[in-house]
Amino acid sequence: MDFSFAERMDHIGTEGAFEVLARARALEAQGKDIVHLEIGEPDFPTPANIVERAARAMREGATHYTPASGIMEVRESTAAYVERRTGVKVPASHVVLTPGSKNILFFALLSLVNPGDEVIYPDPGYPIYHSLINFIGGKAVASPIRERNDFRLDIDELRSLITDRTKVIIINTPANPTGGVLTKEDCVAIAELVHERNLVVISDEIYGRLTYGTDHVSLFAQDGMPERTILMDGMSKAWAMCGWRLGFGVMPEPIAKKMDTLMINTSSCAAAFTQWAATEAFESEESDAAVTAMVNEFHKRRDVIVDGLNAIPGFRCHRPQGAFYVFPNVEETGWNEGELAKTLLEEGGVGVLAGTAFGDHGKGYIRLSYANSIANIEKALDRITSHVASRHPVHS
Ligand SMILES: Cc1ncc(COP(=O)(O)O)c(C=O)c1O
Numbered sequence: 001m002d003f004s005f006a007e008r009m010d011h012i013g014t015e016g017a018f019e020v021l022a023r024a025r026a027l028e029a030q031g032k033d034i035v036h037l038e039i040g041e042p043d044f045p046t047p048a049n050i051v052e053r054a055a056r057a058m059r060e061g062a063t064h065y066t067p068a069s070g071i072m073e074v075r076e077s078t079a080a081y082v083e084r085r086t087g088v089k090v091p092a093s094h095v096v097l098t099p100g101s102k103n104i105l106f107f108a109l110l111s112l113v114n115p116g117d118e119v120i121y122p123d124p125g126y127p128i129y130h131s132l133i134n135f136i137g138g139k140a141v142a143s144p145i146r147e148r149n150d151f152r153l154d155i156d157e158l159r160s161l162i163t164d165r166t167k168v169i170i171i172n173t174p175a176n177p178t179g180g181v182l183t184k185e186d187c188v189a190i191a192e193l194v195h196e197r198n199l200v201v202i203s204d205e206i207y208g209r210l211t212y213g214t215d216h217v218s219l220f221a222q223d224g225m226p227e228r229t230i231l232m233d234g235m236s237k238a239w240a241m242c243g244w245r246l247g248f249g250v251m252p253e254p255i256a257k258k259m260d261t262l263m264i265n266t267s268s269c270a271a272a273f274t275q276w277a278a279t280e281a282f283e284s285e286e287s288d289a290a291v292t293a294m295v296n297e298f299h300k301r302r303d304v305i306v307d308g309l310n311a312i313p314g315f316r317c318h319r320p321q322g323a324f325y326v327f328p329n330v331e332e333t334g335w336n337e338g339e340l341a342k343t344l345l346e347e348g349g350v351g352v353l354a355g356t357a358f359g360d361h362g363k364g365y366i367r368l369s370y371a372n373s374i375a376n377i378e379k380a381l382d383r384i385t386s387h388v389a390s391r392h393p394v395h396s
Helices: 007-011 016-029 048-059 072-086 102-112 127-135 155-161 184-196 253-265 272-283 285-310 337-348 374-390
Strands: 095-098 118-123 139-146 166-172 200-204 229-234 247-250 366-369
Touching: 007 127, 016 337, 048 272, 048 285, 072 095, 072 247, 072 272, 095 102, 095 253, 102 127, 102 166, 102 200, 102 229, 102 247, 102 253, 118 127, 127 139, 139 155, 155 184, 166 184, 184 200, 272 285, 285 374, 337 366, 337 374
Parallel strands: 118 139, 118 166, 166 200, 200 229
Antiparallel strands: 095 247, 229 247
């Protein structure tokens, strides 16, 4: 049957990680051994005390609808957590809880962007930015993120992209796919710029707890920013809770009210027991210790993977200070990134993503996630080394 799909579906993109994961699973079903470095998901279990808090909540009857923006006590707990992290006084009415932080992004764009309005987003960047901007009819304007600038946004370049139609700027620090982090000076300069041009910022700080040898600088926390920023964060990465689906946003109250309406019209609310589990994540020392242990382990893995990749002829890998991704340049291998990623999965037994899955400026790069054990990372490094040494590049 011809469903003659709505025209808007021509404008939505996808996330390469999910597609590569599906292909990797299909290969595994055929008996192939794959090392998964394609997925952006911590391999650690959710800390046991958080699981127990959710189980208790369920036993105590937290199995019903909640208010659309979240249970008030949980919003208060979230506000207090953000306040502790950023030093910014956050009223609970500015907090919205959604099933995953992706919804904060979607709802923010739906609330603010009219067809034709320009939204500046990082390239390479999380592919959902570009996808959703296009989906809602906004004009996506790529802000290049370059290795020579340590994968930090270039403020002068950002300034040059702003026009009278610019409505929103999306900033992501620490960043997917590069692991780049913004400095205090960067954040101050961005804050000044958006003030001057009267813009709204979506600040995606979901990897904010995952930094190595440096502290996370929150753009939301800069002078004047809480009045014009939608802080996007969630449980997925820091507490290894991807499958729980809980994100949170902090934003000016008028925007929070729009999000409440959008929640009423879509999910109704985030899962009740998941919300209670978040209070345990925010408030208990045990959860904090678990995050610290995960961060220490990611730090070790980062060094193993960066050193290992730099030892492969033709690879050049920057040492990122955040998230759990590396973004090596592979041009000197003679491979193009798409073919390398494809053959590594199909023949080499390693799942990675082509840099171009994150935008045109990812050309020449691949992304590897080090949310996997050191043993598996070492196995992957061996496989990549022999693949590159033995297999001649193909170009489509
Ligand atoms: C930069 C970035 N933002 C947001 C998300 C979405 O996270 P979630 O919807 O699980 O909260 C991801 C997930 O990979 C991400 O990499």
